[in-house]
Amino acid sequence: MTWEPKIVYIMCSWCGSGGAESASAYGLKYPENIKPFRVWCTGGLDPAYILRAFLEGADGILISGCHPGDCHYDTGNYFARRRLAALKTILKTFGFDEDRVWLRWVGHSEGKRLVDTAIEFNEHIKKLGPNKI
Amino acid sequence: MTANQGKSTVLVYGTNMSGYRTIYALGKLGYKTILLNRGKYVDEVKNQVLSQLPLDLCWACAFGPQRMFVGLGALNVFYSADILEIKGTPGNYKVKIKKKDPYVNNFICTECNKCVEVCPEGAIEVMPKVFWENIYLINEEKCTKCGKCEEICPTGALKLDKKEEELEVEVAGIVLSPEYVDVDKGDLEKFGYKVFKNVLKNSDIVRGNIPTSFVLNSLKRRSDGKLPQKIAIIVTPQYNNIEYEDFNTTNIAVYRAVRIKELHPSADVTIFMRNYRGFGKGAYKIYERAKEIGVKIIKADDVYLNELENNDLEITYKLAGKQNKENYEFVILVTGQKAPIEEVKKFEKLCKIKGDNHGFCYIEPFTNNKTNIPGIYAGGEFTGPRGNPETVWEGYDIAQDILDFLGKPVVSPPQPPPFRDVSKEEVKIGVFLCSCFGKFNDKIDIERLKDEASKIPYVTHVEILNGACTPQTIQENAKKIRESGVNRVILAVCTPLQKLMKFRKTVMMGGLNPLLAEFLRLREDVVNVHEDKEKKLEKALSLIRAAALKLKYALPFPGASDKFHGKAFVIGGGVAGMEAAIRLAKRGVQVTLIEKSDSLGGIAYRLDSDIEGRDLKKFIESQIKEIKRNENIKVYLNSEVDSIKGYAGNFKIIFSENKKITHIEDAGVIFIATGAKIREVSSYFYGKNPNIYTQLDMEKAINEGKFSAKSVVMIQCVGSRNKAYPYCSRICCSQALKNALRLREKGVEVTILYRDLKLYGFKEDYYKEAVNKGVNFIRFYDDNYPKAGQTENGFKITVKEYGTDEEKAINCDALVLSVGIRPDIETNKKLSQMTGIKLFENGFFAISPGPFEEAAKKLMKPFELQTNGVFPIGMALSPRTVDESLLTARQAVGQSLIFLKKQRLPAPNGVFVSEVDESKCVGCGYCVEVCPYNARSIDEVKKKAVVHPFLCDSCGACVVACPSGAAFIRDLQDKQVIASIDALLG
C-alpha cells in the first residue's frame, strides 16, 4: 500500500464547516485521509493542539476559518492568523518544516475552494514525505 | 385601536431583506408571520442582495432564520403565492391569498436524489442556487405525472397532488417587501448587454464565483476565453435613466476593481462613473486604496459602447463636453434597479397605498416604513433605492411599528423535557447510524460499519436508523435512545448547520442533555465527498472513535442564565437620541435621557428644512414635546456621564448634572447618540471676511434677511475626504443644492465647485432641477482645490476644471463653504473607554468591520447582543441624513425590545458557554481582554474571572488566552480536543 499522509483538517463551526457542507451538497470529492475536526472558531484553537498533533505523528494540519472580517465572533480569525505565524516561527527554530501547517480561509459557500485546498495540501504533504518526529 | 385586540399574526408579502428581518424580529417577540413568496422556491424571485451580489459571496445565510422559525411554528411560508384581496381594518385585516405548495416539501426532503434517478422524463431539476441546501423542483412541462417519484420518495416529501389553492387569512397588519426589479438586456441596450460578447454584469461574474470565492476564470472573455488585460467597469445607473443606484453601487464598482487588481495586478482597470457616491467611514478608504493600486477612475458625463471586430469594446465617453475614445477587452456593468411600478400599481388597487413620483412605494415623511394606509407597511427596495444594511434595519422598524396593531404574543419556544441524571452512571455510548432512508446503503457498507463501531471502547450499542430528520423518524429515534439505555449518543447524520435543532431535539426527547451527544457528519464528511468504499469505512470509524473519546469527557450543561434590567439609558438628545427614547417609552420601557447642552434637538435643529422641503423644525419640536410629556422618560440637561460599570443587562451609570449633582442609574441597555458637530474651518479666510459663510451661516443670514450677495460660489468638500477626515459627511451636497435652488429663486448667480455629487437615488432630481434653473457646476480634481483671492468687492475664485484642465476664474460677492461634520470625538473617546465599543480613528463608533459586512454578518445569528447592550446610533455611528439617523435609532430600539422585557436571559446559543475553573484561575484578566463580547470580568472580591452567560458565544478565545488553564468551553475541553485529535491520527 502506498503511504498516505495523516492529515487533520481543523475547521471553525461556521464558514469552515459550512464550506465542507457546500462541498458535500455539490458532490465534490477530496482524499479520504483528510479528517475533519471542528472547533467553534479558529480563534479558539490553541497552537499547543497543533504541536501535540505533530508529536503524535500528524503529517500535516490544515486549518480553515472564515474570511477576514467574516469571523462569526468578529476577530477570532485574526487571532488565529497571528498565533499561527508565531507557531510557524517556533516550528522553524525546532528545525521542523513549518509548511506542514496551512491556514486558508474558506467561506460558507465555498465548497469548491475547500476541496481544492484539501487536494492541494495533500499533494504538498505527499511531496514533503512522512513527519519524521 | 388599543393593543391586545388585534390578531397575533402578520402577513409579509415578498422576500426582500426587510421582510425577512420583520419575520425574524416578530418571531423573537412571540408573533406569528405568514410569508408569501411569489417564486416556486426560496430564491426564485431575487431580492436586492441576491440580484446585486455586492460581494463575492452568496448571503444565503439570510434564509437561516426562516428555517428556524418554520421549525418553531412561528412562520408559515407559501410559495407561488400572491394576494388577491385585502379587506378589514388595521389589527383585523382579512386577506384572500392564493398559493401552490411545492411538490417537494423541502423541510422533509433528504436530498437522496432517488426521484431524479427514477424519473423517465428527466423532469426533476435540482436548484443548487441556495448553496448548501439543494432544492428539488418538478418541471411541469416535462412531467407526465406517472407517479414513480412519489412512490420512491422515502420520506413522503414529494407529493404530486399539489394544486393552486385560495384561502383567507386574518392578520393584524401587512408588510410589503417585494423584491428588486433587476435590469436585463432591453434595459441595458445602451451598453450592449447580451449583444456584445464581452460585456457582463457584475452579478454574472459573482454568480459564477460563488462556490470558489473570486477567481480569475470568471473574468475570461466570453468570445475567446482569453484573460483580458484592459478592463472597463461602468456604473450604469449614472448613464441610464431607468435605473436607480443605491449608495453602494459605486462602492461595488470600486470593490470589484480592487479585487481584480489584487488577483491580476498587471491588468489595466478603469471605472467609468459620473460621481463617486460612497459615503461614511469605511467606503472612502476603499476608494483611496483603489487609486493607490492604480485603478483609473474617469468621471465621464456619458458613455457609449461599440463592439469591434475582435470583440473588443470601444468606449466613447464625454468629459467636460469633449469626446474621447478608448478600447477595452472586457467590460463589467455595475447595474442598478428599476422602479417596482407593477407591484406598486397592484397594491394601489388592492389596498389604496400610494406610489411616489418615481414609481416606488410612497412612505410618509420622517418615517422609514409607513405607507399612507395604517397597518400596511413597506420596506427595502420596494420603497426606493436602499443599501443592504438599511434594508435589514427597516425590518426592525416595521416589526416595532406593527406592534401598535398586534394582539398578544402567541409563540414561545418549547421547553425541553426533563433530562435523566447520568452523573452516577458509567459511560455508555450509543452509536446511531443514519442510513438516509437507505440512500447510504450503496455508498458505504453500513452493516460492517455497525459491526466495527461496536468494537470501539465505551460503545455499548450500535443501531442503524432509517432516517433522522423527518418528524416521524425523530420520534422513533428518541424512543430508540431511551430504550437502548445509553447515556451518551453519537448521531452519525448529515448537516448539523442545517438540522441542528432536529438532532438536538431527538437527543433531548431521548431524555439526555444535548451536550451528551455528538452529531457526526456521516454524509458531509464521508459519504458524499469520497469515492472509495473501503476508505470511507475507515474514515467513518476514525470519526466515530474521535467522537466517542470526546463524549467520554462530556459534561451536561448547567443551563446558565443571568438577569436583564428592563431600563434604558440614552446619551444625547438629538433627533436620534430622542427618537430612541420616545420609541422605547412607547413600549413601556423606562428611559433616562441625558444631554450635554442646555437644550434638546441637536445639530439637526439648526437646519430649517431639508432638500425635500419638509418642515424639519416642526418634526423636532414635536419630538421635544413628546419627550417632555412622556412619563416614562426622565430628561437631564447639562449632564455628562462620569462612569459606566457592569455589562449588558446590568449597567450602572453615574452621571453628573450641571457638574454638581451626581446621579446613579441602572439600565439594561445604553444608547449612544452623541451626534456630530459642524467642523471647524481654518481655510479660505473663514472668520476673517464677513462674506465667507458656511452653508449653515448662510441659511441663518438668509433667514434673518441679512444676505444680499448677487453672486455666490460654493465650494464642496472643504476639509472633507482627505487624510484627516477620510469620509464624506453625507449632508453637504443636499444642503448646497437646497440653498442654491433657494438663491436662484432670488435671481442670485450660483456656481458650485465640487469633486463628486453624492446625490444617489431620488436626490438626483434636485441636481437636474438645479441645472435647469441655471446653477453652474464645475468639477475640480480631488487634489487640486479651487483657490480664492479677495478683491475689492468680493472674491476671485480660480479653479482647474476636471477633464479639460482649463483654468477658470469666477468673480463673486460671497463665498460659501460646505464644511461637513465631525463626530464629538472627545465624548466618544470617553464613552468608548467606558463601554468597550471601539472607535474608528476618525472618532465614529466602529460597530461594523466594513461597508458590506454590517448586514451580512449579523444575519447569521441572534445578534441583538452583538454590541453588548450598547447601541451607538445616529451620527455617532457615521455621517447620516435625518431619516437615516432616525432609522438607526428605530432599528436599535427594535433590537433591544427583544430582550428588554425578559428579565432573565439564557446563554444565546442555549447550550454552550465558556466557564472558569476557579481553583486554577489567578484573576490575571487576560481572558477579559480577548473576549470579543465583554462576556468576562474579574470579580473584585474573589479576584477570579466570571462569565456573563448570555453575552458569551463560546468562541474559545478565552481558553487560548488563559495562561493557567482555568478557562474552558464545556463541549470542547482540552482533554476532549486532545483525545479526539489523537484518535483521528490513530
Ligand code: FES
Ligand atoms: S468563526 Fe470562523 S473563524 Fe471565527
